[in-house]
Every structure is written in structure tokens, then in C-alpha cells.
Amino acid sequence: MSDRWSDRKNRSICNFLVSSPRGTIFLASIDTSNIIKTKEKVFAMLDDFVEKIGEENVVQFVTDNAANYKAVGEMLMKKRKKLFWTPCAAHCIDLMLEDFEKKIEEHKETITKGRKITSFIYNRSRLISVLKEFTKGKELLRLGATRFATSYLTLGRLVELKGALILMFASEKWLSTNYARIDFGKNVEFIIMDHLGFWPSVVMCLKAASPLMKVIRLVDSDSKPAMGFIYQPMVNAKNEIKSNFKSVKTRYEPIHEIITNVGTVQEKESTTSTQHERPCIIEEESSNQYADEEWINPLDGSSSSRPQASNGGKDDEFLKRAIRDELRGAGGGRELGAYVLDLGDKDIDAPFVMLDKN
Known part of the structure; x- marks a missing residue:
């Protein structure tokens, strides 16, 4: 490998x-x-x-x-007749998440807005100090095993800390700073206070990405080889995405198409391999560093104050809790069961089926 x-x-x-x-x-x-x-x-x-x-x-x-x-x-396969080449499973899923951002406008706009929030705060030491007062020391950034997993985990962190962010940008500590009067600061404040735009879009993005994040955790684990069971979790992920969007084709079909297209390309370039091999060994340092740069580096040319990002952990549990808290806090949600929430009849607020505890 x-x-x-x-x-x-x-x-x-x-x-x-x-x-x-x-x-x-x-x-x-x-x-x-x-x-x-x-x-x-x-x-x-x-x-x-x-x-x-x-x-x-x-x-x-x-x-x-x-x-x-x-x-x-x-x-290699042409020269070595008994050797099989296999692409990294974690990287394949990362390509799917990358296509979500590139090809689905809502994902692209939402992630861009999320990056504006994190880069604005983390490049101003005074705001970092204020942030930690309201979040009780929690960071906005959350690193994952791959570049684009980091993007969606950080969106999940923003949802988790939504209340703290709103309180911060409504507080006198924020309003008394010069940052509250500059255009960039006003723009970030508007994003955070946009209850009907940014936050519902974050939840929609996580509904699409969360099932794949669970698969990434599975294939990136050292506990057991992934080759023998990677295909069924991918089928389960697609079914879960469909359920998350209440079987509304206009919502889930673009997601399914991306997953199918990336998977088909990789299947054509790989062959069946032995059961004990693990096609998910690669975790590139460059990926996490690039994610840091995108979510931390200033978008307005100012100097950077690099934070200590929160790492990994139980990502599926984290996203589950973040989305559940967001939906409950939206005021229009009602709990249907242990892990199913319904926001009403609007397409954008289709129910999210939470990941099971196992």
C-alpha cells in the first residue's frame, strides 16, 4: 500500500x-x-x-x-499478471463529498458561507477570545479523516454551536468591536442571523453527507478489514439519504447520481481482490492541511491566528446530536421517535432519520 x-x-x-x-x-x-x-x-x-x-x-x-x-x-496489472490494483475506499467517498460541493449549488453556497464564518473569527484574536466565552471553550473547526469530510463535520459543529454564535453576534461584546462595523463583519453577522436561509441549508447538506460520513468512519477504522463489507454500507447509505429527504426525487436523486457516478468510475478501474485487504489505507496529511487553509485562512487578506481544531471522535454521533439540536431549536420540529424528526410539509425541511446508536 x-x-x-x-x-x-x-x-x-x-x-x-x-x-x-x-x-x-x-x-x-x-x-x-x-x-x-x-x-x-x-x-x-x-x-x-x-x-x-x-x-x-x-x-x-x-x-x-x-x-x-x-x-x-x-x-502494474499488465506487467504483474497475478497482482490486482484497488483504489482507496476512503478517497472514493471523499470524491463523492467533493462532487456534492462542486455540483450541488446549495452545498457550494452553504460551505462557502461556513468558511466565511470560521475564517473571519479565527483570524481575529479578540473574536477568538469572545467566541470561547460563548461556546465554553469549544472550537468551530472539526477535522475528519479526509478533506471534504472536514467540511461537513465543521458544518455540523456550526449547527451544534448555533445558539452560542447567535448570542455572540447579538451581544454587546460583538457590537462594541470595530469588526461589527466593517462590511465583512456585517456579512458574517447576517449569515449567522439568517434563520430561514443559512441554517436550514446546513441541515440539508448534513442530511446528504451524514450517511457517507458514517461509511468513512467504517472504512477508515483499524478495527477490522473493510473489503468484505464495504458494498452493503454504501447501499445502506443511499437508502438512508433517500429516507432523509422523504423520498422526494428532486432532493435525493442528484445525491444518488453523484454516488453512483463516482462508484462506477472506480469500479471500472479496479478488480475484485482478496477478502483480507483493506482498500482504505490512505489518509493524506495534505487533505487535512488543505482543509485547515480553506476554513481558517483569511478571505479578506488579513493575518491568520491558527486555532487548535477539534478532531475526529464519534462523527456520526456528533452529527446526529448537532442536527437533532438544530431541528429542535428551529421551533417547528416535533420528535416522532428516538431518531426521527419532522419539520413539516416543506420540502426543504424534510425529516432527517438519525443514525442508529450502533
């Missing part, structure tokens, strides 16, 4: 690991900063490791889904 890491200066290393039923061990690490990532160069590097390990000992090679690695996978 190859595990690529890169920092903000585009310095990169590639770790190589070997996985078997007995566990995963580290093999080697190569500084690839000065290596041009063409398919020929990457192929030579990966093929050399196969040769060192012994072709008879290698059943499968797991990499990410970048175009050059896809081409390398095909080249």
Missing part, C-alpha cells in the same frame, strides 16, 4: 506498507519532493517495491485515485 503525504510547501513523502491478515507493518518511506509524478516515474517506484518483496508475495496494491496512480495500477 502506498500512503502519500505532502505539506503546505508541496514537500512530499510516500510511505509503503504491507497488509496481511495479521495486521499492517511499515516497509519504507521515500522523499518524493524532487520526483516528477508522471505515471512512468511512479510506476518505476512502485514496481521496484513489488520486485523487492517478491511478486509471488503481493496480491494487491492499494493507492489513491489520482489519474497517474490509476494509470500506474493498470501498468
Whole structure:
């Protein structure tokens, strides 16, 4: 398995690991900063490791889904007839979340507004101090295993801290600052106070993304190999998304189409592999760093005060609690059961079926 890491200066290393039923061990690490990532160069590097390990000992090679690695996978299988290439499952799901943001306007606008909130607050030390007073020390940022998982987890954190944010921007501590009088500050305040626009849209985004976040947690776990059961959770996720949107086709079909398209592309470029292999090993450092930059870096050119982001944890439980609290706080929700909430007949407020406790 190859595990690529890169920092903000585009310095990169590639770790190589070997996985078997007995566990995963580290093999080697190569500084690839000065290596041009063409398919020929990457192929030579990966093929050399196969040769060192012994072709008879290698059943499968797991990499990410970048175009050059896809081409390398095909080249490896062509040369090594008994070897199978498999794309990273976590990266596949991350591509689905990326397409949500790129291709669905509501997701794109909502995530952009969320980034405005976090970047505005975290680039002003005085506001960070005020924020922590109202949130009791909780951070707005929440990092996930992948870049776009971080985006949706942070939206979930914003929902969880909605009340604190509204109180903060209605308080004298905010109104007495110069930031409350600048255009950027007024814009952020309007987003946070927009009960009928921003917050319902956040809930809609989480209804689509939460089932996939649960799958990411599953495939990114070290507790057991994911290959034997990854397909059924994906089917369950699609069914859950449909249920979340009350089977309204205009709502769930664009989501299903993205999931199907990404999954189909990856299936065509992969083949069936042995049951013990885990096609989800890659967790690129560059992903989380890029997420930090997008959610923290100033959008108005000011200097940055980098916060300590809240990490991982039980993401499905976290999102479940955040959305439940938001729907209850909306004033129009009613609890139908332990994990089902209904906001009424409006399409935008279709019910959200909460993730089960297991």
C-alpha cells in the first residue's frame, strides 16, 4: 500500500506498507519532493517495491485515485499478471463529498458561507477570545479523516454551536468591536442571523453527507478489514439519504447520481481482490492541511491566528446530536421517535432519520 503525504510547501513523502491478515507493518518511506509524478516515474517506484518483496508475495496494491496512480495500477496489472490494483475506499467517498460541493449549488453556497464564518473569527484574536466565552471553550473547526469530510463535520459543529454564535453576534461584546462595523463583519453577522436561509441549508447538506460520513468512519477504522463489507454500507447509505429527504426525487436523486457516478468510475478501474485487504489505507496529511487553509485562512487578506481544531471522535454521533439540536431549536420540529424528526410539509425541511446508536 502506498500512503502519500505532502505539506503546505508541496514537500512530499510516500510511505509503503504491507497488509496481511495479521495486521499492517511499515516497509519504507521515500522523499518524493524532487520526483516528477508522471505515471512512468511512479510506476518505476512502485514496481521496484513489488520486485523487492517478491511478486509471488503481493496480491494487491492499494493507492489513491489520482489519474497517474490509476494509470500506474493498470501498468502494474499488465506487467504483474497475478497482482490486482484497488483504489482507496476512503478517497472514493471523499470524491463523492467533493462532487456534492462542486455540483450541488446549495452545498457550494452553504460551505462557502461556513468558511466565511470560521475564517473571519479565527483570524481575529479578540473574536477568538469572545467566541470561547460563548461556546465554553469549544472550537468551530472539526477535522475528519479526509478533506471534504472536514467540511461537513465543521458544518455540523456550526449547527451544534448555533445558539452560542447567535448570542455572540447579538451581544454587546460583538457590537462594541470595530469588526461589527466593517462590511465583512456585517456579512458574517447576517449569515449567522439568517434563520430561514443559512441554517436550514446546513441541515440539508448534513442530511446528504451524514450517511457517507458514517461509511468513512467504517472504512477508515483499524478495527477490522473493510473489503468484505464495504458494498452493503454504501447501499445502506443511499437508502438512508433517500429516507432523509422523504423520498422526494428532486432532493435525493442528484445525491444518488453523484454516488453512483463516482462508484462506477472506480469500479471500472479496479478488480475484485482478496477478502483480507483493506482498500482504505490512505489518509493524506495534505487533505487535512488543505482543509485547515480553506476554513481558517483569511478571505479578506488579513493575518491568520491558527486555532487548535477539534478532531475526529464519534462523527456520526456528533452529527446526529448537532442536527437533532438544530431541528429542535428551529421551533417547528416535533420528535416522532428516538431518531426521527419532522419539520413539516416543506420540502426543504424534510425529516432527517438519525443514525442508529450502533
